[in-house]
Amino acid sequence: MEALTSLIGGFGVLADPMNIVYMFVGITLGVLIGVLPGLGGANGVAILLPLTFSMTPVSAIIMLSSIYWGALFGGAITSILFNIPGEPWSVATTFDGHPMAQKGKAGEALTGAFTGSFIGAFFAVLLITFLAPVIAKFALQFGPAEFFAVYLLTFCAFVGMGREPAAKVIAAMMLGFALAAVGIDTVTGQLRMTFGSVELLRGFDFLVAVIGLFGVGEILLTMEEGLAFKGKSAAINLKVVVNTWKQLPKYWVGCLRSAIVGCWMGVTPGGATPASFMSYGLAKKFSKNGRNFGKGELEGVVMPEVAAHAAGTSALLPMLTLGIPGSPTAAVLLGGLLIWGLQPGPLLFVEQKDFVWGLIASIYLGNIAGLIVVLTTVPIFAAILRIPFSVIAPIILVICAVGAYTVHNAGLDIAVMLVFGVIGYLFKKLQYPLAPLVLALVLGDMAESSFRQAMLVSQGHLSIFWSNPLVGSIVTLALVMLIWPLVSMVLARFKAHGSKPAAAE
Amino acid sequence: MHSAIARTIRRGAAALAVAAAFSPLAAHAWEPTKTVEFIVPAGTGGGADQMARMIQGIVQKNNLMTQPLVVINKSGGAGAEGFLDVKGSNRNPHKIIISLSNLFTTPLATGVPFSWKDMTPVSMLALDEFVLWVNAKAPYDDVKGYLAALKAASGDQVFKMGGTGSKQEDQIITAAIEQKTGAKFIYVPYKGGGDVAAQLVGGHVTSSVNNPIEAVSQWRAGELKPLCVFDNQRLPYKEPIASGKSWADIPTCKEAGLDIEYLMLRGIFMPPGASKDQTDYFVDLFKRVRATPEWQEFMQKGAFNTTALTGPEYAAWLAKAEGTHKDLMEKAGFVAK
Amino acid sequence: MNSETGHSGQNEKTVTNRTMDVVVALIFMGVSALVMSDSWRVGASWAADGPQAGYFPFYVGLIMFIASAVTLVQNFVTRHPDLGNFVDRTQLVSVMQVLVPTVAYVGLIFILGIYLASAVFIAFFMWWLGKYSPARIIPVAVGVPLALFVMFEIWFLVPLPKGPLETALGY
Known part of the structure; x- marks a missing residue:
């Protein structure tokens, strides 16, 4: 097999001990960047890019991509411990990760998240190794209509009948869409809902909102229930890791599904964030324990992480083969390639064998190294929960403030975050769900612009969404997903005929 | 400065860059006393961002500055956020901004008030081709x-x-x-x-x-x-x-029968009220950046037009470009009412 | 989680869940009106080449308005209005104990810069709510901002908001 010999060559490139050192440095920095909300993989890579100037391209990409792997791993940590998503793609991890931590299962949740990340990455890198050219062709099929279909599918997969009143679910989701529309409209260049304010030109960033809604909101809710974090009794030894691993094999179907979703979204630039939401939504719909999702199911932690990491990893594929970035981090890495004097694109695999296969080999090693690094830190992180609330709470709030600021280097974002914190608290108490709001905020913009691009292409004809088998089947699948909960609800009603309607929680 | 020079000059430029790195820095009447912020009025990964980070890397590698240069993206409102930040940082010499065409297009298309006249022009680095x-x-x-x-x-x-x-x-x-x-x-x-x-x-x-x-x-x-x-x-x-x-x-569009000319500015500005000594420092800095082999190679890879202007010629170019944009955008009906 | 009315005595009463629900629904409706009016301004119809810039936001606003109106009406016509206490007085006090200092902290960031404000905030919080001794407070209150400073300003070269102290020190 040609790919296999090339891969072995790639491992040869890695044999240089300096490259291994760079890898560990990158991963450690990446985990740190992932932990700090606001600083994302893209920032981390961009900040360190100039440093790599004096390295060989192979060493440089190994270090920078390792930062990326580290950030992918690290994003889950604060999501689980404090309900603060360190990265956009770990929002879905908070849904079950934080309830697990509150139940004293922080160790299990962290292990599940890290292992899930690793599984996702491994699946994606296998794909890159053996199917790169085929996949690249597939990515080219995606025009505006197809992109919109993907966003629609994400939506329909995620949205289901929750426990909250329907009117409130809808209101919250619409609020998310409205917030996403603030700022400049990419299709016409008009300003929307800025009301003449310079600060509003930026729009509302998803991360700022999420740090407030989840992080600050959670602290307020915790205060209400007394000065303590729940889950202090978390077991903090490595035995937890082994015990969690024993539970994982039974989720193999879900893992496979999430990995496929992740790879797909990574290759056709949908990104890790939609991938994690879609995968969580699918798992909730199809799992036997779906009803318990949101209350601390291990499966609900593993699935979004598998998808996020698979998407993050496979996002490198269109970058290398087509020169289009599959994620913001990939966009910065792409700039790096140019700075190091490499030309990304279809010929890179032919002309720069050492570089490409060195990079691919480093994905294998980097993720194994990453898994080892983060797993050994599980006890340390779980122990953070034992720090008294009156010490850790102000530190968390400081980190939230720093995170909100660094997203756009904007002081006002700190105040915006605080407002979202209060909104998060009120919503939680009044049974407005946060997840649809957040999903609408992150996807609203992209979905709208791809829809309108498609409309420009078709000159206003909706038939473009059924104009070829690819887009047609995605849209149809999405609509089926949307109706699915209604169908199953009707079926359930028939079955449960006579019994009392579900009592309030 | 016309540019096919690529290889022949590259060696000379390398020697020059090395010399610049090891010889004591030329005496300046003014030098930065703290970190200099390098604003990019566009998102990470775009053309302007790439160039800014490239410059940051060149400066760092060749020790061209005694204080760190830090790239900051302010992309809100099609770049308006970045330009307004510089416009509002009167007399702050520790801030520079790299421009792209949105310097001219954004105020026209959105009505957000700023123009190149609100800032101190430093140096044109290159022009991007289309x-x-x-x-x-x-x-x-x-x-x-x-x-x-x-x-x-x-x-x-x-x-x-x-x-x-x-x-x-x-x-x-x-x-x-x-x-x-x-x-x-x-x-x-x-x-x-x-x-x-x-x-x-x-x-x-x-x-x-x-x-x-x-x-x-x-x-x-x-x-x-x-x-x-x-x-x-x-x-x-x-x-x-x-x-x-x-x-x-590749023929020019004009010779091929489509008489249109358009180039995109890649230039550097400082906040308003910068003194002569302060602009001189940055003019000289970017002169040295452009002399490095890394920059030459970057110019060649991206097929840039390496015209580089400073001082009154730069200002004249800006005034002309502003007029051209206004004209083109008015004709196309892109100007915000 | 919401109506923990079991142990709330007369003096624990603040507002009912229904009142809060109505207030929030009204705020929602206000926001919707704002969204709709601005979207109308930029154009909210379906032009020949697809929707205009305000098309989606307008209908988003409209749906939000209707949904909130439903919530509002439900609160009045239901036979079992949720008259439970929104938040107990003691709970409200604890929430305010965090919220008020945090608001002050965010205000301080704009005056003192983030590092000094963080030190003050952490110290105050530990002293006020944790009743720690200065020997415990000072290492944390100084150490955390210092670590952030090293990490952001020196290591990652990401400038955070700074105030007069940092300027005096040459940053």
Whole structure:
């Protein structure tokens, strides 16, 4: 097999001990960047890019991509411990990760998240190794209509009948869409809902909102229930890791599904964030324990992480083969390639064998190294929960403030975050769900612009969404997903005929 | 400073850069006393961002500054956020900004009040070229064939022009072609130049006006072909890129029968109220950046127009460019009421 | 989680869940009106080449308005209005104990810069709510901002908001 010999060559490139050192440095920095909300993989890579100037391209990409792997791993940590998503793609991890931590299962949740990340990455890198050219062709099929279909599918997969009143679910989701529309409209260049304010030109960033809604909101809710974090009794030894691993094999179907979703979204630039939401939504719909999702199911932690990491990893594929970035981090890495004097694109695999296969080999090693690094830190992180609330709470709030600021280097974002914190608290108490709001905020913009691009292409004809088998089947699948909960609800009603309607929680 | 120099000069430039690194820095009347912020009025990963980080790397590697240079993205409102930040930082010499065409287009298209006159011009670094690209499978090989097909197209076949952003450089060029030929395009705005090139390869749009660096890899791979360059003279880079053709072989649009010229500014500005000594420091800094071999290579890879102006010539160029943009955008109806 | 009315005595009463629900629904409706009016301004119809810039936001606003109106009406016509206590007085006090200092902290960031404000905030919080001794407070209150400073300003070269102290020190 040609790919296999090339891969072995790639491992040869890695044999240089300096490259291994760079890898560990990158991963450690990446985990740190992932932990700090606001600083994302893209920032981390961009900040360190100039440093790599004096390295060989192979060493440089190994270090920078390792930062990326580290950030992918690290994003889950604060999501689980404090309900603060360190990265956009770990929002879905908070849904079950934080309830697990509150139940004293922080160790299990962290292990599940890290292992899930690793599984996702491994699946994606296998794909890159053996199917790169085929996949690249597939990515080219995606025009505006197809992109919109993907966003629609994400939506329909995620949205289901929750426990909250329907009117409130809808209101919250619409609020998310409205917030996403603030700022400049990419299709016409008009300003929307800025009301003449310079600060509003930026729009509302998803991360700022999420740090407030989840992080600050959670602290307020915790205060209400007394000065303590729940889950202090978390077991903090490595035995937890082994015990969690024993539970994982039974989720193999879900893992496979999430990995496929992740790879797909990574290759056709949908990104890790939609991938994690879609995968969580699918798992909730199809799992036997779906009803318990949101209350601390291990499966609900593993699935979004598998998808996020698979998407993050496979996002490198269109970058290398087509020169289009599959994620913001990939966009910065792409700039790096140019700075190091490499030309990304279809010929890179032919002309720069050492570089490409060195990079691919480093994905294998980097993720194994990453898994080892983060797993050994599980006890340390779980122990953070034992720090008294009156010490850790102000530190968390400081980190939230720093995170909100660094997203756009904007002081006002700190105040915006605080407002979202209060909104998060009120919503939680009044049974407005946060997840649809957040999903609408992150996807609203992209979905709208791809829809309108498609409309420009078709000159206003909706038939473009059924104009070829690819887009047609995605849209149809999405609509089926949307109706699915209604169908199953009707079926359930028939079955449960006579019994009392579900009592309030 | 005309630029085909690439290799011959590169060695000399390398020696120069080394000399610059080891010799004591030339005495300046003013030097930064703290970290200098380098504002990019665009997101991470775009052309301006790449150039800024490239400069940051060159400065760091060759020890061109005693204080750190830090890149900060302020992309809100099509870059308005970054320019307004600089405009509001009166007399702060520790802040510089790299511009792209949005310096001219954003205030016109959105009505957000700023202009180059609100800042202190430092130096033009280069001009970015625009090339008319079509899919390699397109039935025409030159501008004449393209224009004929464009005019003949109707209904479903109307040409779709993919571009970056709305009412910015790509759409301005598209509107200029419409005005010259009387034909109509459907302009489809995307987020970044890389996306546009990929959409063109995938056949979702008919043509694009990508910058060279955004589409060169697809050209080399035989997926796209260039028709003409929107400059008044051919590009000087003679190194073959794809099937024996080099950048220098692409005709200018004017000689090919489409009389349109458009170049995008890559220039540096300081906040208003900067003193002569302060601007002199940065003028000199960027002169040294441009002399490094890394910069030369970057210019060649991206097929940049390496015109670099400072002082009154730079200001004159800016005034002229502002007028051209105003004119083009008014004609196209892109100006906010 | 919401109506923990079991142990709330007369003096624990603040507002009912229904009142809060109505207030929030009204705020929602206000926001919707704002969204709709601005979208109308930029154009909210379906032009020949697809929806205009305000098309989606307008209908988003409209749906939000209707949904909130439903919530509002439900609160009045239901036979079992949720008259439970929204938040107990003691709970409200604890929430305010965090919220008020945090608001002050965010205000301080704009005056003192983030590092000094963080030190003050952490110290105050530990002293006020944790009743720690200065020997415990000072290492944390100084150490955390210092670590952030090293990490952001020196290591990652990301400038955070700074105030007079940092300027005096040459940053």
